Each structure stands twice: as structure tokens, then as C-alpha cells.
Amino acid sequence: MSDLTRQIKELAMELGADLVGIASAKVLNSRAPQGHRPEDNLPGTQAVVCLGLRMLNSIFLSPNPRVARTSYTYLHKRLNDMGWAVATFLEEAGFAAVPITSDVPIDMMVKRGLWGDLSHRHAAVAAGLGKIGRSQLLLTPQFGARVRVTSVLTTAPLTPDTEVAAELCPERCRLCIDACPAGALTLEGLDKVACVKVMHRYNLYGLLRQMGRILDADSKEEKKKLAFDRTLAEVYMSLRAGDPPSCIECVRVCPVASR
Ligand code: SF4
Ligand code: SF4
Incomplete structure (x- = not known):
């Protein structure tokens, strides 16, 4: 691990991140569709710093749906502040760096459901933070689906982390598919448009x-x-309230690392 990589990780922890990992921009450029690659957001990107914050498990104990919903906007705000601080540090070290918002704005004219400029979930997978589950959510070994992530693109040549190898969904688990009120989840994947109609x-x-x-x-x-x-x-x-989702059932029921 390079000195700068270690410094970035230490900074992220000092800022309060629960998870931090580095993804290779080359890997993400080869996996993401055009318009959603690191290269499309910052030409010359070498690495993507992924930052994660865990949700409070207690919000899932509350019968008040607004408790869980507003936690999203709180976490997005904190993630954006952390992303900005990491990008500032990298810029002061002599590299270009841009934080990609953890939530909005996004291009609303993309026709396939809601698509961000960069998929933070897939960046997090490439950064070794977790795997995509049957819910199509990022699952992390530490916090399961109860986590939010964001990304900072940089031209700094940071050392990438190793991806998580093992799948995190138990073989027979179908809890998210059964719980989805939109019928948007199947073993084949997620119908984003059906999800958005309920979630938003x-x-x-x-x-x-x-x-x-x-x-x-x-x-x-x-x-x-x-x-x-x-x-x-x-x-x-x-x-x-900052546009929180109206449905988080797939997060609520997921047993991975939930307490
Ligand atoms: S957010 Fe709600 S509607 Fe969307 S996939 Fe999850 S459970 Fe289904
Ligand atoms: S609820 Fe079960 S199947 Fe769905 S993502 Fe979580 S572990 Fe995987």
C-alpha cells in the first residue's frame, strides 16, 4: 500500500467513515456502461475512494416509517461532507479529485429507472467493501445491507484493495424477494422501474x-x-426532508450482519 493510500484511509477513519476501500478506475471503466464510468466523470481517474457509513440498527425497531426514511438523508449528508474532505486532501496533495454525490443530483432523463453518474454499489464491490446480493443492494460483511456508500474519483495512483471473494447471500435465502411490495425483485434481478414506482x-x-x-x-x-x-x-x-426513499423493505429484512 502506498503512503498516500494509507493517509487517505486514515483520513477517512478520522472523518468518521465506518468503511473505506480503494477501487481501480481501470476495472470500473471496463465494467460500467458509457456515461457512468469514472472516466466520464473525471478524465484521467486512476482510483476511486469508496467511503461507507453504517445505518443504525435501531431504526429498524421503530414502528414509525419516518425514522428509517430520514436516516437516509442524514447519512447522505455526512457521506457528502466526508467525500468533499477527502477530495480536498487529494487536491492539496497535487492530484485532481471529485466527490460524486451519494444521492442527487442525477440525470433524470436516463430511461432505465434511477441511474447515478457512477454506481457507488459497484465501486464499493471493486473496492473490496462487499458483494451485490439478490436484493441488488450492496451487502457488506460488517453491516450487511444496512450501509450507505459514496465515491471520490482521483487521478492519484492509489493502491486498490482486493475484492471480497465469497457470496454473502445464504444459498436458500429469498427474504428480500418475498418482502418486496412492488414485485420488483426476482432471482433474475431487479426491475428498477417497478421499484422506483413504490420507492419514490x-x-x-x-x-x-x-x-x-x-x-x-x-x-x-x-x-x-x-x-x-x-x-x-x-x-x-x-x-x-431531502427526498428519502419511501420503501426500504429489502434492507429491513436482509439477515446478513443485521442484529
Ligand atoms: S426498495 Fe422496496 S420496492 Fe424497491 S426493491 Fe426494495 S423492497 Fe422492492
Ligand atoms: S434478503 Fe437474503 S437473498 Fe436478499 S440480499 Fe439479503 S441475504 Fe441475499
Whole structure:
């Protein structure tokens, strides 16, 4: 491991990261589709620093769905702050470095569900942080699916970590597939569009659908009723809360490293 790699890992831990790993940009450039490669976000990227924060297990004990949902926006904020600090350190060391946001903004015109500029999950796999499970979530040996990750691209030649070899899903486990309210998960993979319709039912998708219903309603009374039902209030709250997902059942039920 190079000195700079060790310094970056120490910095990440000092900043409060629960997980840190380094991925080779060459590996990710060869795996990711065009437009979503490190090279597309920072030409000359040599390495990707992956940072992870664990979720609180206790949020899954709460019967209040808002407790679990808002934890996402809290973790994204912390991850973005850490990513910025790591990129600043690398820039001051003489290299280019850009943090890729852990959540939004993303290009909403990509037609295959929600696609970030870089897949943090796949970067984390290449950085040795874990494996993709049947839920299509990143599973880590330490925290299972209860983790959020982000990435920093850099032209610094950092030493990549070794990928986790063993699959983390128990052979017979189908808990996430059975729990998915959208029927979006199968043994073949994830139907992202079906997932988004449930996971973001109170975000832009929910707003547009409700606006369509209001426009199509026959009477003024019906339009008024739709404008004041729960949907638009939930959309408003989601936007104020930083756009957290409305469904995390696949995270909740996953037994890997959960307590
Ligand atoms: S987030 Fe919800 S809808 Fe999407 S795959 Fe997971 S369980 Fe299914
Ligand atoms: S719930 Fe089971 S099958 Fe789904 S990702 Fe977790 S371990 Fe794998």
C-alpha cells in the first residue's frame, strides 16, 4: 500500500467513515456502461475512494416509517461532507479529485429507472467493501445491507484493495424477494422501474401521477379532494426532508450482519 493510500484511509477513519476501500478506475471503466464510468466523470481517474457509513440498527425497531426514511438523508449528508474532505486532501496533495454525490443530483432523463453518474454499489464491490446480493443492494460483511456508500474519483495512483471473494447471500435465502411490495425483485434481478414506482411514490413520480389524476378528474370537487388528500402532503414532506426513499423493505429484512 502506498503512503498516500494509507493517509487517505486514515483520513477517512478520522472523518468518521465506518468503511473505506480503494477501487481501480481501470476495472470500473471496463465494467460500467458509457456515461457512468469514472472516466466520464473525471478524465484521467486512476482510483476511486469508496467511503461507507453504517445505518443504525435501531431504526429498524421503530414502528414509525419516518425514522428509517430520514436516516437516509442524514447519512447522505455526512457521506457528502466526508467525500468533499477527502477530495480536498487529494487536491492539496497535487492530484485532481471529485466527490460524486451519494444521492442527487442525477440525470433524470436516463430511461432505465434511477441511474447515478457512477454506481457507488459497484465501486464499493471493486473496492473490496462487499458483494451485490439478490436484493441488488450492496451487502457488506460488517453491516450487511444496512450501509450507505459514496465515491471520490482521483487521478492519484492509489493502491486498490482486493475484492471480497465469497457470496454473502445464504444459498436458500429469498427474504428480500418475498418482502418486496412492488414485485420488483426476482432471482433474475431487479426491475428498477417497478421499484422506483413504490420507492419514490411520494417523490417526483408521485407528484406527476397525482397531478395527472387532478387534471383528469371530472368535477371541481373531485379535483379539490385529490389536491388535499395525503399524496401531495407526503410529496411536500419528502422534498423538505431531502427526498428519502419511501420503501426500504429489502434492507429491513436482509439477515446478513443485521442484529
Ligand atoms: S426498495 Fe422496496 S420496492 Fe424497491 S426493491 Fe426494495 S423492497 Fe422492492
Ligand atoms: S434478503 Fe437474503 S437473498 Fe436478499 S440480499 Fe439479503 S441475504 Fe441475499
